[in-house]
Amino acid sequence: MLKNKKGQGMVEYILIIVLVVIVALVGVKLFGGNLNSLFNKANTQIKTEAMETGK
Numbered sequence: 001m002l003k004n005k006k007g008q009g010m011v012e013y014i015l016i017i018v019l020v021v022i023v024a025l026v027g028v029k030l031f032g033g034n035l036n037s038l039f040n041k042a043n044t045q046i047k048t049e050a051m052e053t054g055k
Helices: 005-054
Strands: none
Touching: none
């Protein structure tokens, strides 16, 4: 049997982290364009309202 359970736990944590990173990268690849557009629209609105308020 396995005597070194610390090493086994570390490998499991590393595999989970790798899986999370892969999912995050796929999510950014799929939704990156939409998110960029959304943030650009929000940025434009904030700038417009800030300029109107500053007058």
